[in-house]
Amino acid sequence: MKVFGYTQSNADHTLFLKRDGKKLTALIVYVDDIVVTGNDTGEQLKLQKYLSQEFEMKDLGDLKYFLGIEVARSANGIFLSQRKYVLDLLAETGLLGCKPADTPIEMNHKLCEGMDQEPTNKEQYQRLVGRLIYLAHTRPDIAYAVSVVSQFMHSPSVSHRNAVDRILRYLKLAPGKGLMFSKNRDLEVVGYTDADWAGSITDRRSTSGYFTFVGEAEYRGMAHGVCELLWIRRLLTELGFKPGKPMELHCDNKSAIDIAHNPVQHDRTKHVEVDRHFIKEKIEKKIIRLPFVKSEDQLADILTKAVCSRVFYDSLTKLGIGDIYAPT
Structure with a gap:
């Protein structure tokens, strides 16, 4: 990329930029997956041709899916979600038909180490929590709950697994929720x-x-x-x-x-x-x-504590977390 005239970003070393006046081309890479964007169509075509000479490449067209993240565009902006990721997770855990939970974690929960003496499958617990951690990229509404259950990866009990299952039951409520990046x-x-x-x-x-x-x-x-x-x-x-x-x-x-x-x-x-x-x-x-x-207007509350459903959903609305798959 540097040989082809691109500058490596200091903010994100996987991002490469090339500017020509008011025209900008950006490339971001993760292992062997690449996303190219910008307002210089000619430069993008040159870049694609150059990279095709260096590597075996396949153009998948407009970005719709990247690393498990779904991308939807409209005149209003870009919407990111992991709906398929959530549905696959629910299917694997046998919770596709479960009764949904209204929040990802109980208010005033008392989750801690040594809650009970009954252990749960450690490897399965770690894998589930690891997948939930990745899901939090587009679902900040589960971030606090996931941070809590991730504290018990070394010795999970049945109570901790029940808390993980509650997060999954909350995801069943609206698997298509995600982040809206509005155009302005x-x-x-x-x-x-x-x-x-x-x-x-x-x-x-x-x-x-x-x-x-x-x-x-x-x-x-x-x-x-x-x-x-x-x-x-x-x-x-x-x-x-x-x-x-x-x-x-x-x-x-x-x-x-x-x-x-x-x-x-x-x-x-x-x-x-x-x-x-x-x-x-x-x-x-x-x-x-x-x-x-004021505390009642503090949007970051849902990242640090379990709040009531009214405060929780009020914060989600203000944060622009929505569901384009929800029935109208």
Whole structure:
């Protein structure tokens, strides 16, 4: 790719870019699967011819399926889902005809190590959870539940397997759910970050999570959110769409926001000093901004805790997680 005049992305080393004025061609590769896109049809044809001389190639036409991810296009944007992946998973586990669950995990669950003495098939459990981890790429609605069951891979019990089965029963409810990337001209980058401080029953560790739109423990979770925003900013810059104003990272913890802005407070929080300097530097350079968001509007909540079905589905709507296969 470099010999043919392409530049390797620093944001993603599997991405190669070539720019000619306002024309852009992008190629992304995973082992022997390649996706080419852009607005320069002539360059794409040249690239295809060049690669065909170097490798045995097959043009599969417009992108519809890639690494288990289904791609659907419309005038409104691009929709990504893993419907076939979900249905195959349900068929393998004998749950195609199961009674669906309304949420992927129970509220106030008490899942921990040593819940009961009855073990379950370890290899089968690990394989199932591994497949659910991959599914979370297009199904962030199961991300928290999967993060919980993945903590017991080394010694799963029947209770842990029941929790995995509940995730599968939730998937049966709407196997075609996925992510809608709407078509618009707004390239403002916005993020939401949240953390459940010492929420793990097993080891009292915290769970942090963040959502990004192109468009204390809480504080440490903020640093992860900032890293994601910076990565998106770098990628957009390489694609020729550098954000023109500070990116917003919404947080529902005022103390965390105060620590980020106020250097005096860090004396009481030595364990987050590195994160504090990292975040404050980005604030001072006007790369990010930290607006406060009320807890009821905190979209990242579903990544850090089990919430009631009302909050859960309200968040999914705001996140643009939908189902184009659902009956109208």
